[in-house]
Amino acid sequence: MNKxxxxxxxPIRTFDPVNSKKIMKWIFIGTxxxxxxxxxxxxxxxxxxxEVAVVTTFGSVTNTTEAGVHFKxxxxxxxxxxxxxxxxHKIELGYVTNEDGSISPIEDESKMISGDFNIxxxxxxxxxxxxxxxxxxxxxxxxxxxxxxxxxxxxxxxxGSSNVDLVLTDGRENIEIAVKDLIINELQAYDIGVSxxxxxxQDSDPxxxxxxxxxxxxxxxxxxxxxxENNALSYQEQMMPKADAEADKLLQNAEYLKQSRINQAKExxxxxxxxxxxxxxxxxxxxxxxxxxTIETILPGVKLYIDTSDGDITKVLPIExxxxxxxx
Amino acid sequence: xxxxxxxxVILFILLIVxxxxxxxxxxxxxxxxxxxxxxxxxxxxxxxxxxVPFTDSVTIYPKMVMLYDINPSDVITKDKKTMIVDSxxxxxxxxxxxxxxxxxxxxxxxxxxxxxxxxFIKTKMGTLNQDEIIxxxxxxxxxxxxxxxxxxxxEGANSxxxxxxxxxxxxxxxxxxxxxxxxxxxxxxxxxxxxxYIADGHYNASIITNEVDKKYNTIISDARVKAEKTxxxxxxEYMRFIAEAxxxxxxxxxxQFIRSLDALKLSLSGDNKTIILDKDSPxxxxxxxx
Numbered sequence: 379m380n381k382x383x384x385x386x387x388x389p390i391r392t393f394d395p396v397n398s399k400k401i402m403k404w405i406f407i408g409t410x411x412x413x414x415x416x417x418x419x420x421x422x423x424x425x426x427x428x429e430v431a432v433v434t435t436f437g438s439v440t441n442t443t444e445a446g447v448h449f450k451x452x453x454x455x456x457x458x459x460x461x462x463x464x465x466x467h468k469i470e471l472g473y474v475t476n477e478d479g480s481i482s483p484i485e486d487e488s489k490m491i492s493g494d495f496n497i498x499x500x501x502x503x504x505x506x507x508x509x510x511x512x513x514x515x516x517x518x519x520x521x522x523x524x525x526x527x528x529x530x531x532x533x534x535x536x537x538g539s540s541n542v543d544l545v546l547t548d549g550r551e552n553i554e555i556a557v558k559d560l561i562i563n564e565l566q567a568y569d570i571g572v573s574x575x576x577x578x579x580q581d582s583d584p585x586x587x588x589x590x591x592x593x594x595x596x597x598x599x600x601x602x603x604x605x606x607e608n609n610a611l612s613y614q615e616q617m618m619p620k621a622d623a624e625a626d627k628l629l630q631n632a633e634y635l636k637q638s639r640i641n642q643a644k645e646x647x648x649x650x651x652x653x654x655x656x657x658x659x660x661x662x663x664x665x666x667x668x669x670x671x672t673i674e675t676i677l678p679g680v681k682l683y684i685d686t687s688d689g690d691i692t693k694v695l696p697i698e699x700x701x702x703x704x705x706x
Numbered sequence: 707x708x709x710x711x712x713x714x715v716i717l718f719i720l721l722i723v724x725x726x727x728x729x730x731x732x733x734x735x736x737x738x739x740x741x742x743x744x745x746x747x748x749x750x751x752x753x754x755x756x757x758v759p760f761t762d763s764v765t766i767y768p769k770m771v772m773l774y775d776i777n778p779s780d781v782i783t784k785d786k787k788t789m790i791v792d793s794x795x796x797x798x799x800x801x802x803x804x805x806x807x808x809x810x811x812x813x814x815x816x817x818x819x820x821x822x823x824x825x826f827i828k829t830k831m832g833t834l835n836q837d838e839i840i841x842x843x844x845x846x847x848x849x850x851x852x853x854x855x856x857x858x859x860x861e862g863a864n865s866x867x868x869x870x871x872x873x874x875x876x877x878x879x880x881x882x883x884x885x886x887x888x889x890x891x892x893x894x895x896x897x898x899x900x901x902x903y904i905a906d907g908h909y910n911a912s913i914i915t916n917e918v919d920k921k922y923n924t925i926i927s928d929a930r931v932k933a934e935k936t937x938x939x940x941x942x943e944y945m946r947f948i949a950e951a952x953x954x955x956x957x958x959x960x961x962q963f964i965r966s967l968d969a970l971k972l973s974l975s976g977d978n979k980t981i982i983l984d985k986d987s988p989x990x991x992x993x994x995x996x
Contacts, residue, residue: 535848539845589889603906605907617921621922642944669967676970681980682983
């Protein structure tokens with residue numbers, strides 16, 4: 379192409395210093411913008427209301443912030459360590475809950491020996507809270523593992539001083555309290571920023587099926603023994619009213635007999651009084667009449683002998699014959 | 707253009723040098739600064755520090771409490787019972803310089819602590835009978851035992867620049883080969899308890915039943931006595947009435963007369979009876995008519 383040719387059109391340039399300057403300018407501006415954006419993007423952080431954030435400046439703790447949006451120095455000069463201080467965290471001892479909700483036992487953790495040399499399987503469920511974010515982050519290697527092992531140790535202290543019956547039945551609450559107290563004591567000395575919230579016995583069982591059956595048999599025996607006592611008590615409930623009823627019957631009957639005897643006396647007396655009234659009007663006549671009336675009633679069917687003895691001789695006359703005759 | 711590139715390279719090198727000259731110590735760290743393998747400085751506090759690049763190097767050690775879980779092992783008690791002991795140690799570096807000189811790494815420290823702790827636990831357990839550990843006494847007593855072990859381990863680890871914070875046994879169990887015997891004993895104990903419950907129940911039940919029977923019989927027998935008394939009272943009343951009714955000789959005589967007639971009637975009722983009369987008796991006179 380001829381540079382000197384003049385045909386009114388602009389010559390085509392492969393390098394335009396004005397354009398190249400513009401591009402450089404835009405690259406420069408772009409770099410600055412990206413740089414600023416980067417600064418902005420790493421200059422703030424948010425903290426949720428469950429958390430606090432520990433801010434470190436070149437490794438050193440300089441601030442602790444609560445929920446909200448906060449500024450920080452960019453490029454990793456200040457770092458943020460969020461700690462969930464509101465949440466209640468859990469530790470499972472003796473078992474583990476799987477993703478699907480099923481439970482797998484961990485016998486090494488649950489199997490222990492009681493104070494009276496019985497082996498028992500006891501599962502514990504522990505809840506704890508983070509009470510000091512800075513200590514939680516920096517004063518120990520792994521606060522959760524420390525707490526878990528301390529709990530295991532103190533649980534065995536308590537179970538190893540308890541009667542097996544208490545472990546398996548009604549001593550659980552006291553055991554939980556005792557374990558909690560011991561853990562609280564030791565945790566204070568550890569000072570690792572966590573505090574125990576609750577500790578519960580999730581489950582306590584005899585170790586094998588055979589042993590479990592033996593423990594069950596004791597329960598059955600207890601029930602049987604109670605049943606025997608209850609039966610005796612219900613026998614008592616049944617017999618005492620029965621005794622009262624029978625006694626009452628005897629007394630009532632006696633009262634009746636007494637009264638009827640008295641009435642009999644009254645009747646007899648009344649009858650006598652009536653007869654006597656007649657009698658005193660004419661004693662001899664009434665007597666004779668009564669006498670013959672009696673004879674009348676008794677004589678039929680009687681063999682009658684009359685003693686006509688004079689001195690030594692006794693004659694007895696049978697009057698049967700003429701009595702018979704008299705009847706005809 | 708060349709100038710720009712040279713400037714950029716110089717800036718880059720300066721940046722690298724700068725970065726190599728600074729180091730950050732976190733809150734849970736110690737930093738030992740070494741110049742040609744010799745400790746020239748230690749930093750115990752977190753922050754940004756300067757060092758001479760290329761000649762100085764920095765070794766970081768943990769300042770926080772470290773947890774070391776010792777593997778379970780057998781110990782033998784004073785009364786020759788084997789027990790399985792599983793324990794843990796909490797420790798931390800207190801003097802990083804001494805620590806670096808004597809041990810050098812946390813891995814190595816764990817090995818030393820393992821040996822030290824196991825030894826002192828074994829020694830302590832060798833002075834105690836099994837039932838001095840497993841018993842029905844205060845649970846805190848075990849912590850006292852652990853405290854004695856801790857004291858020894860602490861002293862032992864002192865020369866490493868380590869402070870042992872705690873030693874505790876988290877499992878103190880019977881070896882598995884002893885378990886079967888314990889299970890058998892547990893079962894026999896339970897059977898004994900079950901028998902005792904049954905025997906007690908029957909004993910209590912029979913006490914109640916016997917008491918009931920006694921009360922029942924007493925009530926009935928008392929009632930009988932009372933009933934007899936009442937009946938006797940009736941009899942007494944009867945007598946009193948009768949006696950009152952025949953209180954004059956005439957009445958008495960009439961009564962006797964009636965009673966004798968009644969008696970006669972009674973004795974002569976029925977068949978096959980015989981009467982013998984004196985010939986002077988009024989009836990005989992009537993019958994004979996002479």
